[in-house]
Amino acid sequence: MEKEVFDYSKYTDSVHRMGRIGLSIGALMLLSAPFLFAYFLDAEIDWNGFLSAIWSVLIVYVPSCIVEYLIYVPLLGPGASYLSFITGNITNLKLPCAANAREIAEAEVGSKENEIISTLSVATSSLVTMVVIFIGVLLLIPLTPVLENPVLRPAFDNVLPALFGALGYQYFRKSLRLTVLPLSFMTLICIIVPSLMGQTSIMIIACGAISIGLSWIFWKKHILK
Numbered sequence: 001m002e003k004e005v006f007d008y009s010k011y012t013d014s015v016h017r018m019g020r021i022g023l024s025i026g027a028l029m030l031l032s033a034p035f036l037f038a039y040f041l042d043a044e045i046d047w048n049g050f051l052s053a054i055w056s057v058l059i060v061y062v063p064s065c066i067v068e069y070l071i072y073v074p075l076l077g078p079g080a081s082y083l084s085f086i087t088g089n090i091t092n093l094k095l096p097c098a099a100n101a102r103e104i105a106e107a108e109v110g111s112k113e114n115e116i117i118s119t120l121s122v123a124t125s126s127l128v129t130m131v132v133i134f135i136g137v138l139l140l141i142p143l144t145p146v147l148e149n150p151v152l153r154p155a156f157d158n159v160l161p162a163l164f165g166a167l168g169y170q171y172f173r174k175s176l177r178l179t180v181l182p183l184s185f186m187t188l189i190c191i192i193v194p195s196l197m198g199q200t201s202i203m204i205i206a207c208g209a210i211s212i213g214l215s216w217i218f219w220k221k222h223i224l225k
Contacts, residue, residue, distance in 0.1 A: 008112055012078060015119070019082030026086050067205055075099070077115030080122040087126045092160065096167045097125040103170075178218065182210045 038045050072090055073081045076098055084094040101121035107113040147156065172179040186207055190197045 012115075015079045015082065019078065022082060022086055064202075067202075071204060071208065075109060076118045076122065079115060079119030083119065083122045083126060087122075087129070089129070092164070093129065094122050094125055096163075097121050100167075178211065178214050181214060182207045185210060 034045070034050070037043070068090065069081075072084065072095065075095065076084060080094070080098055084090045087094070098118040098121045101117050102109070102114050105113065105117050107117050146152065172183070186203060189203070189206075196203060
């Protein structure tokens with residue numbers, strides 16, 4: 001009996017088809033939410049306020065979405081990107097998970113292996129996240145005294161910085177010359193303008209431009225490390 005040959009083109013076609021369907025359903029659900037609330041609560045929509053709020057959100061998030069698309073999709077591949085954009089938490093969860101899986105599997109960015117590994121890792125991360133959130137909701141009340149303990153609060157407040165520091169270091173140490181200038185620039189800018197710490201997408205553009213420029217210079221001068 002002949003073994004069935006894996007057809008990568010059919011796989012990617014199915015990924016794009018299911019991804020577009022999933023994103024369309026997700027977008028429809030999000031956009032229809034205020035209208036459903038208004039219908040069931042028998043409330044009138046203030047269209048001036050609604051359009052004003054939509055416009056203020058679009059100004060911020062449309063450029064952010066474009067930047068995130070250009071940055072994340074080449075790293076994750078189509079399958080993982082669809083899952084990530086639907087489930088969220090890309091920067092602080094999905095991308096590190098996919099990068100770690102890719103490094104363990106020794107797959108190259110942009111390869112077929114990377115696309116499949118990233119999809120599996122992001123899917124697993126999404127399922128684990130939902131399970132953890134479900135358990136957390138069930139245990140929220142019993143764990144409230146522990147979470148609000150003044151002795152432990154500083155530890156909880158520094159979980160994300162510790163996580164990102166550990167994840168970032170494994171990439172920084174690969175090329176310290178390439179890391180020093182962008183990292184110093186980001187640190188200095190955030191000290192001078194603290195409000196920019198919440199503008200991750202905007203800062204990624206500046207930092208990415210510096211990194212790409214330095215990489216090109218080092219490549220021209222044959223500086224590998």
